[in-house]
Amino acid sequence: MTSQQADAANQEVGAVLDDDFGFAIGTVFRAYAKAVESAVGDVPGGPRGYFILAAAVRGEAGSQRSLAERLGVDRTVMTYLLDDLEAADLVERRPDPADRRGRIIVATENGNRCWQELRARVDRVEQHLLNALPKKDAESFRSMLCTLAAHVTTGNPAADACEAATEWAAPAERPRRGRRSTA
């Protein structure tokens, strides 16, 4: 196969695979996450730190636990993230007057200021990504995406679509690569 043929084949591959929903959402998500990562610079925790800050600025962060669940991170990880964000003087942990076990996450004054600039950058990333669509489509895409997110958040998320995990193919033990025992 000549390199020209190879290139043509690769183009083809791209076109067809990108037509797969799972492939597509993965690709778009990774591209967005990567772009946001560079956009937020050295904010502790990267994109996740940014979203925590965003929630805090809007006064919607709530408790550590609820925020962690919303962001899809373990509650212990949330502790580390908040330690770093607090050390950077972006957010603050305040005692919850209603439940002395919990903390309420709020943005500091500095956090508010930083977020102004960060949000502008992240917005540009979002717009740049959506520029691939006609302006009108971009808006409805954004809207539908938010609808899906809201639906996932409230309803139970597709977990019931498939219940059991069947045994697939060669039951021969797969010895967990990359950590080939200590022997």
Place this chain on the structure above:
Amino acid sequence: MTSQQADAANQEVGAVLDDDFGFAIGTVFRAYAKAVESAVGDVPGGPRGYFILAAAVRGEAGSQRSLAERLGVDRTVMTYLLDDLEAADLVERRPDPADRRGRIIVATENGNRCWQELRARVDRVEQHLLNALPKKDAESFRSMLCTLAAHVTTGNPAADACEAATEWAAPAERPRRGRRSTA
């Protein structure tokens, strides 16, 4: 704050945060990935293994390197994934006649059979997720998502939207939690 007020606030939080694009795409992606993970059962590599298999079945996998880049994984990780998939008799590494350094990834007969069932399951996950939208919207959402993915794949992905990473907030050293030195 009463617990009723707290509940109301939490509802509000959900609604507003889900209206943030980044938050929404993260939420939807995680929900989809989690659902696919359970749908594919113990296929080696989980969702990633499934997508490799899907590419192989369609004869679009190509070389390990190109496939790895497409899936957003390191080429060394691709080696491990393929080791496991090959051990499970789902895919096969064939020498590339055009370049004896490279391998071409193809699905085995067993891999083809398994994929038939797996694809049906994953399709159900996708449909279940998109059920939150009116049927017509679901189709256009899917289409737009694929357009975005194709655009990301070809054009350079938003990486130029923001160039430098500025220093944010307290430059006080953040001591990297969770690995508090060996002392």
Place this chain on the structure above:
DNA sequence: TATTGTTATACTCTATAACTATA
């Protein structure tokens, strides 16, 4: 007893570097 948050530890996953074989 159950829950929030923290800490320590163990584990998994990823990526770096070094190596082989091709080009």
Place this chain on the structure above:
DNA sequence: TATAGTTATAGAGTATAACAATA
């Protein structure tokens, strides 16, 4: 010299479990 793939290893990230304080 550069690239595809492999392997080993170090490192980052994650989750488990135990604990303290509060409900």
